[in-house]
Amino acid sequence: MTEAAAAANSRAVRGRVLTFLRPPRSTGDAQSYRFIQDGIVLVKDGRIALVGPADEIATRLPASIAVDRHPDALIMPGFIDVHIHYPQTQVIASYGAQLLEWLEKYTFVEEQKFADPGHAARNAEFFLDELARNGTTTACAYCSAHPSSAEALFTAAHKRNIGMIAGAAIMNRNGPPGLLEPAREAIAASRDLIRRWHGTGRQRYAVTPRFAITSTDEQLAEAGALLKEFPTVLMQTHLDENKNEIATVKRLFPNEPSYTAVYARFGLLGPRSLLGHCIHLGDDEVALLRDTQSVAVFCPTSNLFIGSGLFNHKRLMEAGVRIALATDVGGGTSYSMLRTAAEAYKVMQLQGQNLPALAAFDLMTRANAAALGLDGEIGTIAPGAYADLVVLDARATPAMAHRMEVTRDLEEELFVLMTMGDDRAVRQTYIAGRPVL
Numbered sequence: 001m002t003e004a005a006a007a008a009n010s011r012a013v014r015g016r017v018l019t020f021l022r023p024p025r026s027t028g029d030a031q032s033y034r035f036i037q038d039g040i041v042l043v044k045d046g047r048i049a050l051v052g053p054a055d056e057i058a059t060r061l062p063a064s065i066a067v068d069r070h071p072d073a074l075i076m077p078g079f080i081d082v083h084i085h086y087p088q089t090q091v092i093a094s095y096g097a098q099l100l101e102w103l104e105k106y107t108f109v110e111e112q113k114f115a116d117p118g119h120a121a122r123n124a125e126f127f128l129d130e131l132a133r134n135g136t137t138t139a140c141a142y143c144s145a146h147p148s149s150a151e152a153l154f155t156a157a158h159k160r161n162i163g164m165i166a167g168a169a170i171m172n173r174n175g176p177p178g179l180l181e182p183a184r185e186a187i188a189a190s191r192d193l194i195r196r197w198h199g200t201g202r203q204r205y206a207v208t209p210r211f212a213i214t215s216t217d218e219q220l221a222e223a224g225a226l227l228k229e230f231p232t233v234l235m236q237t238h239l240d241e242n243k244n245e246i247a248t249v250k251r252l253f254p255n256e257p258s259y260t261a262v263y264a265r266f267g268l269l270g271p272r273s274l275l276g277h278c279i280h281l282g283d284d285e286v287a288l289l290r291d292t293q294s295v296a297v298f299c300p301t302s303n304l305f306i307g308s309g310l311f312n313h314k315r316l317m318e319a320g321v322r323i324a325l326a327t328d329v330g331g332g333t334s335y336s337m338l339r340t341a342a343e344a345y346k347v348m349q350l351q352g353q354n355l356p357a358l359a360a361f362d363l364m365t366r367a368n369a370a371a372l373g374l375d376g377e378i379g380t381i382a383p384g385a386y387a388d389l390v391v392l393d394a395r396a397t398p399a400m401a402h403r404m405e406v407t408r409d410l411e412e413e414l415f416v417l418m419t420m421g422d423d424r425a426v427r428q429t430y431i432a433g434r435p436v437l
C-alpha cells in the first residue's frame with residue numbers, strides 16, 4: 001500500500017486522552033485510568049492502531065495523515081447506553097403517570113405506530129443522530145414488538161457502522177392487540193432476526209421479553225430456550241421497577257417467591273442478562289443476581305421521572321452484583337449520559353452515598369462495555385479497540401467556563417462535565433474513526 005493509500009484509511013486525533021483501566025476504588029484513584037495531557041490516538045481502518053504521548057507518536061505519522069486537534073478538550077471512549085427504547089423518542093416527556101399507566105396511556109400508543117416500516121426507518125435515523133450528538137457510540141436498545149422495527153434499526157446502524165445491540169420486544173399478553181403476538185410467533189421472529197443480524201458487521205442481538213407482565217409462562221420459557229440456543233446473544237428486560245408492577249407479577253406468578261425468581265425459572269438470568277431498574281429487590285433477589293452474574297442497570301432519570309424509586313448502588317455493589325448505567329429514554333428524560341450520571345449522583349446522595357466522577361466516567365465507558373461483554377472492543381482507548389470516541393469540552397457553556405476557572409485537577413473537571421454538561425459539551429463524536437458531527 002502506498003503511503004497516500006494508508007493515510008486515506010487513517011486519522012490521528014490529538015488532545016487530552018483519558019481512558020479507564022479498572023473500576024476506581026475511591027476519589028483520586030490515579031491507577032484506575034490512563035491520562036495523557038497531549039496524546040495522539042492513531043486510527044486505522046476504524047480501529048485504534050496506537051495511542052500515546054504526541055511527542056513519541058507524531059514523528060511516526062505519515063506526512064499526509066489527517067490530524068484532528070482538540071488541545072483543550074478531553075478525548076474519551078464514546079459513551080455506552082445499556083438500556084434505551086428507540087420507539088420512545090416521542091414518548092419522552094409524557095406527563096403525570098407512573099409505570100403501568102405510563103405504558104398504557106403513552107408508550108403502547110406510540111409503539112404501535114412502528115408497525116409502519118417508514119415510521120420505524122425515520123425514527124431509527126433520528127435515534128442514531130441523537131445518540132451521536134450526545135457522544136453515545138453504542139446502545140443496547142429495545143425495539144417495538146414489530147420485527148420490522150428491529151430490522152429498521154439494524155439496517156440504519158449497519159449502514160453507519162455503529163455497534164448496536166437491539167431486539168424486538170416480545171409480548172403476548174396485557175398489552176394492546178397491535179403489540180401482541182402468539183408466544184411461538186414472536187420467538188420465531190426473534191430467531192430470524194438473530195440469524196440475519198447477530199454478528200452482521202457490528203450488530204448484535206438481545207432477546208427482549210418486555211417484562212414478566214407482558215409474557216405468559218410459555219413465552220418466557222421460549223425466550224429462555226432461545227438464549228440457550230444462541231450462546232452469544234444477550235437478553236434485556238425490566239425488573240423490580242415499580243411497586244404496582246411487582247404486585248401484578250406476584251398475582252400472575254403466584255408460585256414464584258419473587259419477581260427475580262420468575263426470570264430465573266425461565267432461564268433468563270446469567271452473565272448476558274441486562275435487567276433494567278432493580279430498585280425494589282429483596283435480599284434473595286440480590287443474591288440471585290449476584291450468583292447468576294446478571295447485570296443490574298441503573299436508570300436514574302427514568303426512576304426519578306416516573307417516580308419509581310431510588311436505585312441502591314452501594315447495596316448492590318457490596319453484594320457483588322454487576323452494575324451498568326443507562327438513560328432508559330423515553331421513561332428517562334435525556335439522551336445524554338452526562339445528564340444521566342448527574343442524576344445518578346443525586347439518587348445516591350439521597351441515600352447518603354457518593355458517586356466519584358472517576359467512577360461515573362468509568363461506568364459510562366469501560367464498565368458499560370464490560371456489562372455487554374464487549375470490553376476490549378469498545379469503551380476503551382487501546383490498540384485493537386474500535387475508534388469510537390467522544391471529544392468533551394468542559395467549557396462548553398458560559399457557566400461551565402466560569403466554573404472551570406477555579407477547577408484544580410482532572411477529577412474536578414470531570415465532575416463539572418457530569419454535573420453541568422450535556423450534548424453541548426460534546427464537541428465531536430467518532431464512530432469507528434469517522435467524525436460524525
Ligand SMILES: [Zn+2]
Nearest residue numbers: 083238276328
Ligand atoms: Zn426501559
